[in-house]
Amino acid sequence: MSLRRQLEVALPRLLAWGLLGFLFLPLLVVIPVALTDRDYLSLPQHGISLAHFAALLDWDNGWLPSIATSAAIGVLASALATTLGVSFAVGAWAAAGWWPSCLRVLLLSPLIVPPMIYTVAMVKLWARLALLDTYPGVVLVHTVLALPLALLAVSASLANLDPRLVQAARSLGARPLTVFSRVILPNIIPGVAAAALLAFVISWDEITVTLFITERAVVTLPRRIWTSITEAVDPALAAIATVLLIVTIIALAARSMYQTRSERRLLGR
């Protein structure tokens, strides 16, 4: 191979790895900052310290309560979004028609419509219904925002479901509810689990709308982080960012290992 040809192959590849580095490496900066021995945002100077991680564990600093709040809201919103999403996806799959497809577009639209527009809408509505800064107000908004991905996850599972299973069950005399709960549902459980997980992550991360429909009574973790970035930047912020980074890395590594194992099992190795 000529030098020129080698360069034509190697340069784009080098550029791609450089870009992947640009994506990943800046995230790592939070780790040394979290370990600083100073009480302001800086790299460690005379040694490392775990004081900022310890500060996270103090209930009065507000990090633990906000984690509990986000977890509770996430579980409720995920349960609601998954129930609604599964029910809709299964119903629309079985009763194809113009009505389900129109509603499907509406249910998916939060993926495209800028969240700030929805924020304006919900601040107005919740102010009138006295739901600003309340748990039900946040859970309902998160449910609506989590529905698109829950719906997509279940729909992906349903696309692989053989319609003849349903025909067989119906021709053997199963009542409609029996078909849905005993034939369709057990076959799409992986999709339901994916929907629940995605819905939880959406709620756990949501900030744009939450920021304007909450104040003091409901402080989710993203809201707590937001306040800390905009008002008083302290290294505890780097510590919580480190914790979130490590959890994400572990979750992705576990998923990758699980996938490799199931691939090997499929190949019979």
Add this chain to the structure above:
Amino acid sequence: MSSFKRTALLLTAPASLVAIALYALPIVQVLALSVTEPTLGWANYRDLFSNGAVGRVVMTTLKVSVLTTLLTVAASYTVALAMLHMARGWRRIAFFLLLVPFWISVLVRAFSWITILRREGVLNRLLLDVGALSTPLELVYNTLGVTIGMVHYMIPFATLLLYANLSDIDRRLMQAARSLGARPATVFWRVWLPLSVPGLALATLFVFVFALGFFVTPALLGGGKTLMIAEYISVQVSTTARWDLATSLSTMLLVVVGALFFIATRSPALRAAFTARPPP
């Protein structure tokens, strides 16, 4: 109608009710308020076009969004194409480097960039210490910082979208080109690029629409100086309570996003990308 179909339609009812009552109607109310608040008529839109502050915000939004979209799509195409050519093991590492920033909270990402880019930040400290600089650079709380943060946010998403689209391209075409003696550069310009147009158009559309309405990263990395439209709307809601301005700007944004998607579904290249099949 059979009882089976009736039950199926009934199952779609709860989500439909929630979506209509808690999504569609509140947004319709925003549209309605923009022509009724404070008085009935188009006065809010006339004010919008004669308002100098709004004009500056719109120009900033367009400038940052166009820049972000161009950089993001170019970078994502480079990464997606390289990933398609990687061996399995390397590709898994590349996916990992892509998925960690994809899943981590947008706030953590913005915070990382603030830590790196601010005046006393890691990058300025490093450059001052090695003597490459005598005064720190202004890297954040301006358009540069917002663009860096937004490109960093969008690349993982755009790369995954492009990777999925490019995977559907029939690779035998490239083998044929190579076996006929085409150099790698020729294979890229004459085969890969033309076949990538639907995927590139789709990624451009999504990144541009996300950039137009993006709130978190511009608000945190712009530091109030680089004001984009979503942050400007939020100020009208939370600080100045100017509902006329908030609702009419929201309506404009919604109309622009809607129009972009409408045009997109008309264009054959994008329709092909949506259905994930190459155009005939």
